[in-house]
Amino acid sequence: MIEQLQRLPGVGPKTAQRLAMYIIKRSDAEVEALAQALLDAKKQVGLCKVCFHLSAEPICEICRNPQRDNETLCVVSDSRDVVAIEKTREYKGKYHVLGGVISPMDGIGPEQLTIEPLVRRVSQNQAKEVIIAISPSVEGETTTLYVGQLLKPFTKVTRIAFGLPMGGDLEYADEITLARALEGRRELD
Amino acid sequence: MIEQLQRLPGVGPKTAQRLAMYIIKRSDAEVEALAQALLDAKKQVGLCKVCFHLSAEPICEICRNPQRDNETLCVVSDSRDVVAIEKTREYKGKYHVLGGVISPMDGIGPEQLTIEPLVRRVSQNQAKEVIIAISPSVEGETTTLYVGQLLKPFTKVTRIAFGLPMGGDLEYADEITLARALEGRRELD
Numbered sequence: 001m002i003e004q005l006q007r008l009p010g011v012g013p014k015t016a017q018r019l020a021m022y023i024i025k026r027s028d029a030e031v032e033a034l035a036q037a038l039l040d041a042k043k044q045v046g047l048c049k050v051c052f053h054l055s056a057e058p059i060c061e062i063c064r065n066p067q068r069d070n071e072t073l074c075v076v077s078d079s080r081d082v083v084a085i086e087k088t089r090e091y092k093g094k095y096h097v098l099g100g101v102i103s104p105m106d107g108i109g110p111e112q113l114t115i116e117p118l119v120r121r122v123s124q125n126q127a128k129e130v131i132i133a134i135s136p137s138v139e140g141e142t143t144t145l146y147v148g149q150l151l152k153p154f155t156k157v158t159r160i161a162f163g164l165p166m167g168g169d170l171e172y173a174d175e176i177t178l179a180r181a182l183e184g185r186r187e188l189d
Numbered sequence: 190m191i192e193q194l195q196r197l198p199g200v201g202p203k204t205a206q207r208l209a210m211y212i213i214k215r216s217d218a219e220v221e222a223l224a225q226a227l228l229d230a231k232k233q234v235g236l237c238k239v240c241f242h243l244s245a246e247p248i249c250e251i252c253r254n255p256q257r258d259n260e261t262l263c264v265v266s267d268s269r270d271v272v273a274i275e276k277t278r279e280y281k282g283k284y285h286v287l288g289g290v291i292s293p294m295d296g297i298g299p300e301q302l303t304i305e306p307l308v309r310r311v312s313q314n315q316a317k318e319v320i321i322a323i324s325p326s327v328e329g330e331t332t333t334l335y336v337g338q339l340l341k342p343f344t345k346v347t348r349i350a351f352g353l354p355m356g357g358d359l360e361y362a363d364e365i366t367l368a369r370a371l372e373g374r375r376e377l378d
Contacts, residue, residue, distance in 0.1 A: 074371075080360045088368040131374055135359045148377040161373030163350030165357065166365040170324045171269045176355040179277040184350030185320055186373065188337040 050121070052097040052114045054079045062086075062094060069093045071128040075118065075147060077101050077140070081133065093131075096121065101139040102146060115147060122154045132159045239310070241286040241303045243268045251275075251283060258282045260317040264307065264336060266290050266329070270322065282320075285310065290328040291335060304336060311343045321348045 001023070005016040023031055047053070048060035055061070062068060062082070072093030076082055082095050098113045110116075122130060130151050134140040148157045163181035164173055173181070190212070194205040212220055236242070237249035244250070251257060251271070261282030265271055271284050287302045299305075311319060319340050323329040337346045352370035353362055362370070 076359070078360070084360050084362065084367060085371070088364045088371065090368040090371055131371065132377070133359060133371070135357065136353060136355050144377070152377070157377045158374040159377050160370040161350050161352030161375065162355060162370070163352040163373070164325060165354045166325050166351060166363065166369060168324065168354065170265070170322060171267070171273050173273065174355065175277045178273060179279040180355060181349040181351070182274070182277065182279055182320065182322070184352070184373070184375065185347040186350065188321070188333070188341070188346045188348050 047097075051095045052099060052117070053082050053095055067092075071126060072131065073122065073125075073127045073129070074131045074133050076133050077135070077143070085133065098134075098143070098147075101134060101137070101143040103139045110146065113143075115150065118147070119150050119154075122151050127155050129156045129158060132157065134159075136162055236286075240284045241288060241306070242271050242284055256281075260315060261320065262311065262314075262316045262318070263320045263322050265322050266324070266332070274322065287323075287332070287336075290323060290326070290332040292328045299335060302332075304339065307336070308339050308343075311340050316344050318345045318347060321346065323348075325351050 002013070002016045002020045005011055005019050006013060008016075011019070023034070026034075044056045045054055046056075046058075048055040048063055049058050050063040051060060053060045053062065057064075069092045072091075073096055074085065074091060074093055075096045075098065076085070077098050077100055079097055082097060085091050085095075096114070096118050098115065098118070100108055100113055102108060102110055102113065121127075132144045132147060134144050144159055148159070151157050161184055162177070163184055164170065164177065170178065191202070191205045191209045194200055194208050195202060197205075200208070212223070215223075233245045234243055235245075235247075237244040237252055238247050239252040240249060242249045242251065246253075258281045261280075262285055263274065263280060263282055264285045264287065265274070266287050266289055268286055271286060274280050274284075285303070285307050287304065287307070289297055289302055291297060291299055291302065310316075321333045321336060323333050333348055337348070340346050350373055351366070352373055353359065353366065359367070
């Protein structure tokens with residue numbers, strides 16, 4: 001059991017041992033309930049057929065929500081990013097989860113991601129804007145530019161802003177962030 | 190001496206004591222050289238008459254440099270921000286240091302800052318763009334909007350971008366930063 005638990009993210013040998021000791025001391029019923037919850041979740045949660053976000057239903061709650069704006073699509077690399085953006089309560093459009101970023105070093109090319117379904121979706125739909133919201137790593141930049149080129153024939157393609165984080169102090173910002181903040185300056189309303 | 194040293198930023202009682210012990214063990218000449226360096230720096234370094242950046246000369250090196258672009262002016266709150274932006278090596282224009290931000294709570298109004306000389310400078314000069322680069326705190330926002338309103342009759346006024354810092358992960362960005370990054374999105378080239 002300790003070996004298995006150690007494979008979980010953020011669980012080292014010591015934590016695995018502590019979890020194992022805890023589980024052993026529980027009643028049979030409690031351990032069975034935990035084990036069953038893992039199996040059920042694994043069986044029930046799949047990917048939304050439309051946007052590839054995690055979902056217990058064939059089509060996820062966001063895609064099914066008629067109050068969400070159908071004309072804006074936000075492209076993210078991971079389901080966790082959907083959760084992060086939903087927390088802002090600022091975005092009312094729909095999503096498309098790529099399932100990763102293009103990373104030749106790790107053997108991940110465009111065909112390993114949901115880029116083809118995305119292009120099909122945008123070319124068939126009436127999306128007025130696609131917002132690419134991918135973290136600014138080397139792989140993220142590559143993916144943003146690649147996806148952007150494919151979608152531009154069909155719609156307006158934007159990307160999220162890079163610059164100073166809120167509460168961030170100019171003085172403590174790294175040079176690349178500051179350079180991007182200057183480069184991305186906007187006219188004051 | 191310990192009492193005096195403790196007034197320096199980041200120096201607590203223990204560090205002050207350690208510094209004091211060190212200084213006492215130096216030779217007379219060494220301590221005199223240190224004391225003189227403090228006095229000389231304090232006497233020689235003043236504010237540039239044009240941009241209010243720290244300078245040993247009446248007009249600072251950046252203002253005197255004929256290779257810097259006279260048509261772009263970057264407004265910052267503090268001399269440290271000039272140093273931070275210079276490190277990016279991306280900015281070739283000149284600066285204006287406000288000497289703080291508007292903060293009624295601390296009794297700092299516009300008249301305590303170098304806003305009047307800034308307006309005079311912009312109204313008389315041929316600056317094509319003024320970039321306001323002030324950290325995004327409540328006081329920073331107030332100052333940006335106040336200065337922006339005063340300068341808009343004379344020139345184009347922009348502000349630096351706020352959004353995801355470089356290397357930052359979407360998933361770990363706070364909600365306000367993410368909301369600003371979405372709001373400030375730009376069309377992909």
